[in-house]
Amino acid sequence: MIDDLHGETDAAIGARARQYIDPDSREPLFQQVRRFLEQSLLEGRFKPNRPLPSSRHLAGVLGVSRNTVSAAYQELTALGLIESRPRSGLYPATERITAAPVSGPASAAPARPSRSRPVPTGQVDWAARLPRPLGEDLQHAAAHADWHRYPFPFLPGQPELATFPARAWLRSLNDALAGPHLAPSLRDSVDGDDELLVQALCREILPPRGMSVTPSEVIITNGAQQALSLLADLLIHEGDTVSVENPGYVDAWHIFRNAGATLHPLEVDSGGARVSRADAARSEFVYLTPSHHHPTAVTTTYARRAAILRAAQSEDALVIEDDFDSEVRFKGRPTPSLKSLDRTGRVIYVGTFSKFVAPGLRLGFVVADAALISALRERRRYLTKHPSGHLQRALGLFIESGEYHRALRQHRRHLARKYETLMEELERHLPFELPPVPAGGLSVWLNGPEGFDGTRVTELARRRGVIVDAGERFYLQDARRDAIRIGFNAIALQAIPRGVELLAEAIREQLAEPPSPS
Structure with missing residues (x-):
């Protein structure tokens, strides 16, 4: 037996192979051998001008059958990592795709800036490759993942499990998979939303909030957080300023900061957030929770809302209204939404079903000018396509049946x-x-x-x-x-x-x- 393969002894090869090959593993043995050989090729242990060891010889070194090595070689050939040369044997592949063409069509994406890479060590250095979050200096909202294990969870953002309308919701889920509802539940809607749910929103959910809109002004999202993320991704540029309530909604701060925005704090008192013309002038966006301020629950007064709209219009700022729990008001009459008072199209309304139906269902929506909704739809298509068709149709049926109200x-x-x-x-x-x-x-x-x-x-x-x-x-x-x-x-x-x-x-x-x- 030859005791030198590409400058490495049989004993050394066998020792390295033991890190990859385990006869007791459930993984097929030929795949373990293939993975060992693939790593050896990637590390450059086999010289390109010398043939790979024969299947018979390598089988003896690794202590496996010749058929096992042959199967591993076949997979590596199919992957393009090794090539067969007539009457000569198997060799490491000499041609690999290493770079994009120098020129391309006019629609090609602009070249990314070059980035120095660390010297390969075998293991990926993810710490060097992953970007650092831009909001490292911000607080994080308490998660309370184990809240249901505590006897006294005084939390606003989790459901009381015993009061969820499970039977009615199950009927809607079942109906959504029957008859004419099956196709809308299971289809790939590309960038579209469920027509039944959107119509129910426009007809039954939004009018009590003071809004009369068409389906072209509504998009369904995976909860309010995806709505905010889509808006930040589409509208916020590096260096923009977003005015936010202080105290306020921490998760929104992280979304805006990671989009490159600077955060400007707004004072909150018993009348809601104070937004002056100076605040609007320094901000591209103003983010507010006027129905019930997060976290103090104060409602922004009508006079304060009118002043906010005047300041935003005079300084050409956009307003994001996060109306996360207006439907569950239980005392007094609801205050009209900020969006319902807007006549210039600068208020972007974000709503959610999380605080009543359930946060785990992840369904929300945005109401805005049709041009913005169209752009959000295009952006969402290439991120998540659309929210679950089954859940959308079930919620539409839930509202239409009267069970929701x-x-x-x-x-x-x-x-x-x-x-x-x-x-x-x-x-x-x-x-x-x-x-x-x-x-x-x-x-x-x-x-x-x-x-x-x-x-x-x-x-x-x-x-x-x-x-x-x-x-x-x-x-x-x-x-x-x-x-x-x-x-x-x-x-x-x-x-x-x-x-x-x-x-x-x-x-x-x-x-x-x-x-x-x-």
């Missing part, structure tokens, strides 16, 4: 009872007077007295099985620790009294602690 009315009544119970229990158990709280939204923003540390309270509450959000997380700048957010969408009605009692215990414990050194 029936379940929504029940949900509002249930939320009203939970809100009233929460307020009563907070007044009973808090060790300080309850400050004024907006009557809307899915949470209560609780500001504590001097010495109150909301971040510390969340830690102490979690030990008692209670989940609330620290207010500190929602600030872009000048972060304050004197607040917590108490949601009441996820928690069961009967769990609220005991949950508030335990939360009050955590607050008293925190207030009794000595102040931390500055």
Whole structure:
């Protein structure tokens, strides 16, 4: 037996092969051999001017059958990594596609800037290849992935599982796979949306929000976050400024920052966000949650909304209105959407079904000028095509059947009872007077007295099985620790009294602690 293959001894080849070949593995042996040989070729261990070892010889070195090596060689030939030369044997391939043509059609994409690559070491250096997030300095919203394991989840963004209209929703899912609905549920719609759902939106969902629009002004998205991502990807350029509420919606900040925007904080008070002409002048976009501000739940007043539109129009700024929970208002009359007051087409309305139907379904929508919707549709096509046709048709049927509004009315009544119970229990158990709280939204923003540390309270509450959000997380700048957010969408009605009692215990414990050194 020859003991030198391309400058490497049989023993060395066998030692390297043991890293790739495991006779006890479920993977076919010839594929393991192929992977070993492929790596050896990529590392340049076989010289291009010398034939590869014969299948008989390599089988002896690797301790496998000759047929196994032959099968591996056949796959490498099919992949173009080795080539057969008549009456000479198998050799490493001498021709590989290494670069794009120098010239191309006029529609070809512009060349990407050159980038130095690290010296190959066998393993990909992903840290060097992946871009660093542009929002590393921003807070991250608390995920609470294990919220359902806690007995007292005071969270606004998760559903109360027991109250979900499962039976009615299942009927809609089943109907969406029958008769004339089967094709719309299963087809590739390319860049289109489900006609039934869009018509239901235009006819039943948007008019109560003050909007009368046509299907050409609506696009369905995978939740509000995809809507914001599409808008940022399409409209925001490097160096643009986006004015955002402070405190505000952290996830939106990350989306805008990663698109290259600079974030400008807007003050929020009991009347909503303050947007001056100077704010609009320095911003290409203004992002707002006017129905129920995220996270304080205050509603932007009508006078403030009119002032926002005047400032945006005078300075030619665009406004993104994120109306994430207007449908679940349970007290008082809903305030008209900002979009319904807009006469210039500069308000882009983002809506979602997450806060009522369920966040896991990931269905939302954008209402805007038809030209913008068309551009968003084109952009979405080459990112995700379209949201699930089955879910879209099921939701359209759910709305059309009347089940959506029936379940929504029940949900509002249930939320009203939970809100009233929460307020009563907070007044009973808090060790300080309850400050004024907006009557809307899915949470209560609780500001504590001097010495109150909301971040510390969340830690102490979690030990008692209670989940609330620290207010500190929602600030872009000048972060304050004197607040917590108490949601009441996820928690069961009967769990609220005991949950508030335990939360009050955590607050008293925190207030009794000595102040931390500055």
